[in-house]
Amino acid sequence: MNVIGPGGRTGSDVAAAGEAAIVLRADPYHRAVTAYGRDVAVSLAAKMMASVRDQLKPTEFTMRSAFECFLTLTWNGSRSELDDLLRRMPAAQLVDLDGRPEVIGATMGVAVRRDLPIAEPGDGLMAYADAALCTALRRRYKVAYADSSMLDTIRAEMDMVRRLRVSGDDSFFVVYQPLVELGDLQVRGFESLLRWRTPDGVVSPDAFISVAESSSLIVPIGWHSIRQTIATLATDITPRFGSQTCVTVNLSGQQLLDTQIANYIGGLIEEYRVDPAQVWVEIRENQVISLDSSAAHAVEQLHDIGCRICIDDLGSGFSALSYVRDLPVDVLKVDRSLISNLVNDGYDRAVVEAICEMAKAMGIVTVAEGIESPEILAKVTALGFDIGQGYLFGRPDVPLVAFGGVA
Ligand code: C2E
Ligand code: CA
Ligand code: CA
Numbered sequence: 001m002n003v004i005g006p007g008g009r010t011g012s013d014v015a016a017a018g019e020a021a022i023v024l025r026a027d028p029y030h031r032a033v034t035a036y037g038r039d040v041a042v043s044l045a046a047k048m049m050a051s052v053r054d055q056l057k058p059t060e061f062t063m064r065s066a067f068e069c070f071l072t073l074t075w076n077g078s079r080s081e082l083d084d085l086l087r088r089m090p091a092a093q094l095v096d097l098d099g100r101p102e103v104i105g106a107t108m109g110v111a112v113r114r115d116l117p118i119a120e121p122g123d124g125l126m127a128y129a130d131a132a133l134c135t136a137l138r139r140r141y142k143v144a145y146a147d148s149s150m151l152d153t154i155r156a157e158m159d160m161v162r163r164l165r166v167s168g169d170d171s172f173f174v175v176y177q178p179l180v181e182l183g184d185l186q187v188r189g190f191e192s193l194l195r196w197r198t199p200d201g202v203v204s205p206d207a208f209i210s211v212a213e214s215s216s217l218i219v220p221i222g223w224h225s226i227r228q229t230i231a232t233l234a235t236d237i238t239p240r241f242g243s244q245t246c247v248t249v250n251l252s253g254q255q256l257l258d259t260q261i262a263n264y265i266g267g268l269i270e271e272y273r274v275d276p277a278q279v280w281v282e283i284r285e286n287q288v289i290s291l292d293s294s295a296a297h298a299v300e301q302l303h304d305i306g307c308r309i310c311i312d313d314l315g316s317g318f319s320a321l322s323y324v325r326d327l328p329v330d331v332l333k334v335d336r337s338l339i340s341n342l343v344n345d346g347y348d349r350a351v352v353e354a355i356c357e358m359a360k361a362m363g364i365v366t367v368a369e370g371i372e373s374p375e376i377l378a379k380v381t382a383l384g385f386d387i388g389q390g391y392l393f394g395r396p397d398v399p400l401v402a403f404g405g406v407a
Pocket of ligand 3: 313333
């Protein structure tokens with residue numbers, strides 16, 4: 001059973017643990033509904049919760065709904081005893097259904113009073129247990145422990161979802177960072193990077209993109225920013241820098257699951273009369289795309305339209321080899337973390353060399369991200385990268401006109 005949070009990891013388990021609250025949910029409940037029908041699933045969930053109650057012997061036990069319950073317990077043992085108790089509880093609980101053994105899963109959020117800033121007994125502990133359950137469900141752990149920041153984090157995320165949702169289209173805009181041909185140091189294109197204008201100032205995507213992705217709000221925000229980007233390609237970039245110049249748009253996994261995404265981009269390409277080869281689509285390496293998914297289908301559709309497919313952040317943690325084998329990849333963008341280490345890390349250099357060699361053999365264009373110094377520029381040029389990007393050439397908040405062109 002997977003366990004996350006302070007439980008079992010703090011080394012503080014010699015002290016008596018005291019009081020804990022647990023929110024327990026039958027999970028995946030709707031799989032049981034699908035397999036057995038709603039009435040049977042409800043009774044399976046109730047039996048599972050009763051079985052957990054019998055194992056934990058709580059001081060208080062409340063059924064919240066057909067598939068969720070809340071319990072508090074006190075115990076005089078150490079934290080590791082509570083951990084053991086929960087760990088021993090199988091993820092899939094065996095329950096009796098008319099004499100037949102059936103299984104149903106349980107996911108738990110656990111709040112231990114001693115770990116948390118709670119002065120008085122009452123609802124406080126329960127709120128933390130709910131926050132821990134959110135975390136367990138999101139990360140697909142069977143048990144998650146609350147820590148002192150979890151409640152604030154989840155509340156702040158909810159607030160951000162609300163603010164993103166009520167922000168008008170004109171709150172979102174894109175800025176452009178140049179991509180430079182390493183052979184002659186001429187501008188080859190621009191990466192379009194999203195910004196959010198709020199009453200407190202302009203916010204960069206690192207602060208909101210994961211919340212926009214987890215709430216699917218990235219889909220409508222993306223429609224707007226992709227339109228802006230292709231419009232700017234037609235009205236500003238092509239006239240100034242020529243019809244060989246590209247723009248790259250970042251697409252999240254959520255956006256690729258939108259079945260209309262390829263039609264949408266194809267429609268904009270027609271509407272603004274740009275060459276589809278000028279539109280490069282960046283997909284992060286860590287976005288899981290299985291070949292039979294509609295996301296992979298969207299990538300193929302975009303490639304068929306004539307857009308270039310780029311794998312972004314290559315080397316940031318996952319292996320992109322399956323993408324290169326299974327998807328129509330045109331461009332590999334090697335992550336800043338690898339590029340900035342080229343000067344002093346032999347291991348990273350070996351990885352980057354291998355990527356460049358593979359790309360060359362397959363006719364794939366390579367882009368080095370995060371070039372900040374002439375030393376790094378010299379390294380990536382010597383390694384044979386085709387294109388470079390980074391603060392050395394220009395920051396994304398600089399107007400297009402600063403990068404030259406003919407207009
Ligand atoms: P990314 O696609 O890897 O974009 C490059 C990020 O690195 C940008 O951050 C850029 O400002 C920054 N950067 C570029 N050169 C340098 C450098 O030399 N040094 C350093 N330290 N940083 C450099 P930004 O604009 O904050 O974007 C962060 C991430 O948000 C992007 O990473 C991308 O994954 C995501 N993102 C941005 N715009 C969009 C969008 O329109 N849609 C989606 N789905 N994601 C976006
Ligand atoms: Ca990118
Ligand atoms: Ca990147």
